[in-house]
Amino acid sequence: MTEAIRAYNDPERARKYHTQRAFDPPRKARMFEVMLDILQALLPSGGKVLELGAGTGDFSKVLLDSGFFSQIQVTDGAEEMLSLARQDLHSEQVTFQLLDFTKPWTAPEPLDAMVSSMALHHAPDKLFTVQQAFQNLRPGGVLLIGDHVAGATPQTHHLIALERARVKQVPAEEVPDWVEQDQEAQARQGNICEPLDVYLSVLQQAGFLHVDCLWRDYWMAVFLAVKPYE
Template structure:
C-alpha cells in the first residue's frame, strides 16, 4: 500500500479540481451514493474509508448534516485537505491508516467509500467486505461508489474506450491526461460487478444491489439486517 500512499500524497492538492474531468457524470455518481444511504438515526455514526479529501463525506452531510464522521485514509496529505474542508466542524475524526488491515472502530450506522476500494487485491476486497459487515450496527448500510471491470473482455475494452474518450474531451492538458492514465494503469485493480455483489452476500449482507452504473463506474449498496 506504500506506493498508493505516495501516489495520492503527490496529487492531493489537485484531486478535487480534477474530479469532474476524470469521472463521467461525477455529481450524479456521488448523489446516487448519498441517495442509497439510509439511517433511522438523525445523527448517524458514519465511517468513510479511503476518504481522501472528504468529498464523499461532504456530499453525505447534505443528507445527514448532524452525522458523526470518521474519515480514514492512508495518505496523510489527502486527509489534510479533508481537515481544511471540515475545519471547525464538530463530530469529525481523522485517522491516517491502511483501512485494509487497521482497526476501524465502530459500530457504525453507515460505512461509505468512494473510488478507493478498487485499489485492493481481490482477496483484500473480500476480507474488507466481511470486516465492514462486522463494523455495522443492525440495519446499517454499506455504500460503495467505485469502479468495476466489464463482465467480458469485450465490455472491458468498450468501457475503457468510453472513459478514454471522456478524458480527452475535457480541459486537462495532455500531460495531465497522461498522468491520469499512468495512475490508472499502475494502481487500479478492478473486479467484475458480479464478483463484488457475490462477495457482499458472502460477507453476510442480505439486501445487496447496484443502484448506479455508468460503464466502469458503479454504486453498490448492502444492508445488514
C-alpha cells in the same frame, strides 16, 4: 498499506488529486447523489457514518452538507490526503482518522453506516476489506460502495475504454493509442478494478444481505449491502 495508497502520501500527488477533483465530474457528482439518496432512504436522521478511503473529502463534504448525519468519521490511509480534507471540512460533526483499510481495524463503537467512494479499487483483497466493514457495523447497518468497475468481458471493458476516450474528447484517429495508454496508467496507479459480479460475490460472502448494484454508468457503480440483525 498498498503501493497505490502509499503513493497518495506524496504532497504533490495529493494536491493534484484534490484540485483536479475527478476524471469525469458530472458522472461522479451523479454517483454521489445516488449514494446520498440511498443513505437517507435507509437510515434515520442523525445516524453515524464512517467513510473508508475518503481521500480529500469529496463525498464526506456531500454527507456534511446534507445535514442528515450527527457524526461523520473521515478516514484515509494517506496523511497528506487527510490534511487536505481537514482544510475543507470544518464542523464539530466531523472527525478524522488515519486508517488503512487493507489492514485489520476496529471502530470505537458499531456504526450505523459505512461508505466508500472511489477507493476500494485500491484494495487487493476486497473480501477482507468488506469483512472488516461487516464487523464494524451495527446489526442492520448499511455498507454503501461507489467505485470504479471493470467490464465483465474484454468486449464490454473495451466499450468502457471508448467511453472514457469520449469524455476526454480524444480525436478518433488517436483513440486506439489513448486506450492503451489509459490502461497502462491505471495499472501504474495500482487500480485493481473488478467486474460487478466480483463485488456482489464478496459482499455476500462477507455475510451481508440485500446485496445489489443500484446504479451503474459505464466504469462507475454503486453497491448496497446491509448487515443482518442478530
